Amino acid sequence: MAKMKYDLKRLKRHLRVIRDSIVEKSKGLDFSMMKLTDNHFPKNKSSNYYGYFMTTEDTIHEGLSRVPVNPAESNFLDVGCGKGICLKVACEYGFRKVAGIEFMPDIAAIAKKNMSILKLPAEVFEANALYFDKYADYDVFYFYNPFNATIFKDVIAAIDKSLTERPRTIYVIYTSPTSHQLWMDAGFALVDGYTDQNRGTQVNIYKKSTL
Ligand SMILES: C[S@@+](CC[C@H](N)C(=O)[O-])C[C@H]1O[C@@H](n2cnc3c(N)ncnc32)[C@H](O)[C@@H]1O
Incomplete structure (x- = not known):
């Protein structure tokens, strides 16, 4: 049954x-x-990186509605943004600035095209999250299981460092949180969580403030 x-x-x-x-x-x-073709999966990059799976609009909507920020005064970044569905929802939500990082060129190109057709002001950086140097610009981060703990450790350290560069409160929405413990180790607090109704996947919300 x-x-x-x-x-x-x-x-x-x-x-x-x-x-x-x-x-x-x-x-x-x-x-x-x-x-999706082989060009859409980071097979040749290394097994540290995972491929494209799409968050449903309901799931990201619920995450954004649970984050206690004023979107008009906050910037949103999807780390591993895929084709940009979460950028679309964050724009509709009214975030002041919306951006995504995507390191697979073919996927990043599709995300850019989607934003352009929809005339949405979201920026898509074709870049590896490991080397991204603008984390300090963002307040709300989204991750849908883009990479394993080896990469997450350095990305979390970069986001954490950005809290010193620009003191602020940040929230992280993390779907399928296999690297949960790394956020705890970095001093983030688990403040909320829910189950994605479509796949039954766990979504965690973390917070850290240097104000
Ligand atoms: C599971 S998908 C999520 C896509 C999108 N965030 C969503 O929820 O619909 C993860 C994406 O992260 C990208 N990715 C994996 N490692 C990355 C890295 N180091 N830097 C940037 N993008 C990465 C993959 O190419 C893939 O498109």
């Missing part, structure tokens, strides 16, 4: 991906996980 329920949920998810990709195509958009 439980397996049947699970299979039905999966089937619904797949049907939704197909429906969304048809709707998107008619507008020239491409956020879905359809039509």
Whole structure:
């Protein structure tokens, strides 16, 4: 019975991906996980990096609604932004500045095209999160399991350092938080959490302040 329920949920998810990709195509958009090729996965880079999976709009909406900031006075960054669905939602949410980092050139190009078709003011940096030097500009960060602990350790250290460069309160929304302990080790507090209704994945929200 439980397996049947699970299979039905999966089937619904797949049907939704197909429906969304048809709707998107008619507008020239491409956020879905359809039509992914080897060029869209960081296989040749190393196994430290994971490939493209899309957050659903509901999931990121819920995360943003749980973060107690005034979007009009806060900047949002999706680290490993994929095709940019979270940038779209953050723009709709009214964040003052919205950006994403994506290191796979083909995926970054699709994200840029999506933002351009939708006429959204989100910036897409084609860059590796490890070497990104503008973390201090952002207040709310989003991660959907883009890389493993080896990379996360350095990215968390860079974000943590940015709290000294520009003292502020930051929030981190982290879907599928396999590197949860690293945030705790860096002095972030786990302030909230919820289950993504589509995949049943855990989403954690962390906070750290230097004010
Ligand atoms: C699971 S997807 C999430 C995409 C998007 N954030 C979303 O939720 O729809 C992770 C993305 O991170 C990218 N990525 C992985 N390692 C990265 C790195 N070091 N720097 C920038 N992007 C990276 C992958 O190419 C992939 O597109």
